Amino acid sequence: VEIEYIDNAFGSSNVYNRYIPDLDIEPIKDIYDTYISSTFPNTNYGRYTNLNVSNNGNDICLIKSDLPSIPSESTIISCKLNYQYNFNEISDNFIIVGAYEIMNSWDEYTVKWNDNISISSNRQSYNYLYPTSTSVRQSYLTITELAKSWYDGSKLNNGVAIKSIA
Numbered sequence: 001v002e003i004e005y006i007d008n009a010f011g012s013s014n015v016y017n018r019y020i021p022d023l024d025i026e027p028i029k030d031i032y033d034t035y036i037s038s039t040f041p042n043t044n045y046g047r048y049t050n051l052n053v054s055n056n057g058n059d060i061c062l063i064k065s066d067l068p069s070i071p072s073e074s075t076i077i078s079c080k081l082n083y084q085y086n087f088n089e090i091s092d093n094f095i096i097v098g099a100y101e102i103m104n105s106w107d108e109y110t111v112k113w114n115d116n117i118s119i120s121s122n123r124q125s126y127n128y129l130y131p132t133s134t135s136v137r138q139s140y141l142t143i144t145e146l147a148k149s150w151y152d153g154s155k156l157n158n159g160v161a162i163k164s165i166a
Helices: 144-152
Strands: 002-007 012-017 031-037 059-065 074-085 095-102 119-129 137-142 160-164
Touching: 074 144, 074 160, 095 137, 119 137, 119 144, 119 160
Parallel strands: none
Antiparallel strands: 002 012, 002 074, 031 059, 059 160, 074 137, 095 119, 095 160
């Protein structure tokens, strides 16, 4: 998660970057991620290292991070959810994914499709993902307005769902 903000107390611009190491090497306690699948609605994928998003909407990625501390008088300028992807579906030229607010709490190691996770219909942003063969590419989704609401307390931070836009 990358948050850019202006510290209004000092009038300076700062960028807060959170580095997320490879989860196979060093697990992070404040990053929660998994996916849910309608194909296997009673299966939990919390221990998997890959997160799936399918073009037909059968797989939805769930991500939540504890919020980094920023000065209380700051103005958030932007917030991006940065991620790497490897898309190798030969049948598709691209997939369009969107970021959506998750409305209820969930647990990385127990959540399943049949738990009926509530996902907002308001899309925060979207991006095109293109086939990568074997290489990994970087991308991001902007979640600025959602992050602002988490910081001002008007919404609970239940994370973001990444799913295809059909």
